[in-house]
Amino acid sequence: MKLQSVIFCLVMIISSFTFAADKPIRVGMVTDVGGVNDQSFNQSAWEGLQKSKKELGIKASYQESKQDADYQSNLETLYDAGNDLIWGIGFKMADAVLKAAKQNPKQKYAIIDYSFGEKTPPNVMGVMFKAEEGAFLAGYIAAKMSKTNTIGFIGGMSVPIIHSFQYGYKAGAKQANKNIVVLEQYSESFTDAAKGKAIANQMISKNADVVFHAAGAVGDGVIEAAKEKNKMAVGVDRDQNYLAPKNVITSSMKRVDNAIFQVVTDLKKGIFKGGTTQNFGLKDGAVDIAPTTEKMIPLALLKDVDALKKKIADGKIKVPADEKAYAVFVKTIK
């Protein structure tokens, strides 16, 4: 017993010394109401922080939000914990992040999926993704794989971020097959899996054999429906193949983890691009299709996709992210 306590004391002393020797950078994140296990961008963000923790030796923590009203107090909890950088995950947190940034002008903040544009405070960095580029590839694959010539898109809400998925996907599908029919519907939710399942079933009954979702946890239901009806599904944000290994042919990945890892790496070097919004795309490895895709689709198609990827990265194909650009894009396809 005595020996134990002596060892304990020693460990305490040593650990406090090492603590003082190199004070690790602390980075915290606040999830939106999806929670940290949302199989989507919150989870991906946390994976990015865990990777940073492993490879960069930072201290990482997260705080989940249960209601919209939690954002402010959660941001403050992480502020009080002495974090060097605080992430707000998701556009829903924009107001809360802005308010916190004004209250604590010396604290660094970053937000995923939102741009404050010209009004970005100097201590805030916006991180946006060219989601349309990943969705474009997914749409291309979906249209090529479809046997019924009909594919589906299920979006969470009619907001610009989801539009970028939607029109990127449609553009990719049209690129593959000009006569493809794309069914579209919004679930008006990012959490209601049952609703996702219902919509997916409806689309399948209307002859769709590939369904793509950009709707957070709603997508769990979409993939479940595809699994039960033995149709194909396209995941979003993360490699969702594990949810239905025989059905999820690809995922339009938004590598929130890579983006976060990049920003934290910069931070460790002392670089923080406050006051700006950074756009991460295919070129930066921040959007992509899932690695499991190669098991799911024919080799010839995979080669096509790789060629497309290169064209997008080189800027030869400009993928549309909204309705207007999409209309222009469709006209250019022969």
Added chain:
Amino acid sequence: MKKFLFSFLCVLSGLLFGALILKLSGISPVEAYKVMWNGAFSRPSYIAYIIIRSTPLILTGLSVAFAFRTGLFNIGSEGQFIIGALTAAYFGFIFNFNPWIQIPLVLALSVFISSLYGGLAGFMKARFGVHEVISTIMLNWIALYFSNYMVLSEGFHKVNTETSEFINPSTSITILENWKSSDSGMNWLSNHPFLNEFMRPSLNAGIFFALIAVFIIWLILKKTTFGFKLKAVGISPEAARYAGINVNKKMTQSMMIAGGLSGLAGATHVMGVSKNIAILAAHEGYGFDGIAVSLIGSNSPFGSLTAGFFLGALKYSGQKIQSALEAPSEVISIMIGAIIFFIAIPIIFERPINKVLKIWEKK
């Protein structure tokens, strides 16, 4: 003395059981409770957050407790909360009068409409014998989807978001909201560190409304014939009917008041904290937590007040274990649930304590 002992033992065993759960999931209970304690009381802003968080819980708890006194189990507090929040958000956005007219008007409308909503369940029970538990559960979902529908309706929906438009500043009951962010206010506050911290969260007048409501409900139950009749219906509807009390009418009235209280909770939440309403995927739980508050507070007005603060503090500080000790939120929820569970059933301690006391007295 005996009552105090009960409560004390309940809280203690709740905390012990919570500690067991933390231990089982590999988190040090001592550390966790330390984080919670510091996270609740170590800074003025934390106390302010607890007050903000407790306000709706006190009111929904009061709502459930009041209906319970008339023998009605108001599961519908959640839906009434949503209706109150929706009404406040809607009229707070549509109307724009002087604050002295605007605030009472919006509050009154919210309370009125949600009391009708609550009263509906009471009326159906009284008139058609529809059990209030069933009807209020259904009404909760109707309220949720109606609110979502309204949020997305044109003119009220804030474009490109999943929320409604913000209420006009004249509807806000946040204390000194403009002054806080003005130059002179920020200057003054920076010289008063305590108040500066305390005022940082959106502290609002809702707590005063809650205190007034607690007092009024206590007054009704304790000092009026109306309250006496309600309680009589609660204890035995048949005896009350025999005594000449219009039981059906009392049930409807009781549910109306309960609905109004939950609606007030929703309205103060919108007017003081959120300033708008969002699409809800599921119930946020303010009303359901109200049931717990009412149970902990043994269905009395002042009990609801203390229990509301207790649960508010528990919920606020419990979340902090997450970032401090990397506890998953499920473990935190189970721990809070266990604590509430033990507190809500003082009966398990009643017998053993009575026995001990008897032996004590014999000596």
